Amino acid sequence: MNSLVILGAGQFGRACFSLINTEFFRIIAFGDNSPSLRGTFLKEIPVLSVEDAIASRPDCILIAVSGQERSDALLHQAQEAGFRGKVLFLQNLRQLLDIRSAVLCRMADRLKAGSVPGAIGELGVYRGFTAGKLNALFPDRPLYLFDTFEGFSSQDIKEETARSCSFAREGEFSDTSEQLVLSLLPFPRQAVIRKGFFPDSAEGLEHVTYALVSLDADLYAPILAGLRYFFPRLSPGGMILLHDYNNDRFRGAHQAVDAYEAESGPLSLVPLCDLHGTAVIVKPF
């Protein structure tokens, strides 16, 4: 059995903790440069400085941060601290495997096999990465796309900040447009673009039923508004792919689910083990 140190105790490092196959690797420590994490424990595994983590003489290190530059800097730091063993890069796995998209395909298969009726929707479109996949998976269904296309609104950010859910900023994700998204969709004629602040942008769409929804607005207020709009309009057997449910960078998603369950009763929710903490919500038959 190889002993392993995970370098990076943020969202990705923590997600890796659950993904590591403990038949082959024994995790002995996290190493992180953030002084606020130092001395804490994640699932009983200590978070040490990078140097102290390397001093525990692991066989392997897993560099679990996003971005080539941060990844290279941690590798350099580990080598400076004397590490000469095997190095694994989360970056490589992220490029190779896309758990969230794979789950989306399986969800689509299930919805089609069960002939679950309804449109497809997404709240939080940005540049249309997921919207393109939804459109390709359901070429014959309307695709309702909700976004400000101007990034996060001041109103949502005010609530986000008051609740200390994240460090999101007004206007983040504004480098997009409806035209850009439409140009990337394989079947753009199915798209119904609703530009503007959600839930106002859903006005007039009270009659629509949905089979599948991607809820990816990052923040507490729009996610709660999304659950209030979409869940009652899901067909029986319909599903919501909720991004960030177990994401410490965007704690609003989890809080929005808690708030919705408090007002409307428990949801059938399955947390996934992808890096972003996605969850699937299913409407019972």
Ligand SMILES: C[S@@+](CC[C@H](N)C(=O)[O-])C[C@H]1O[C@@H](n2cnc3c(N)ncnc32)[C@H](O)[C@@H]1O
């Ligand atoms: C993480 S991005 C979405 C990423 C996208 N799903 C993808 O696959 O690339 C979050 C998006 O939610 C949108 N958003 C957040 N709050 C919103 C609101 N109240 N109304 C409309 N759009 C909102 C932002 O404008 C942003 O584009």
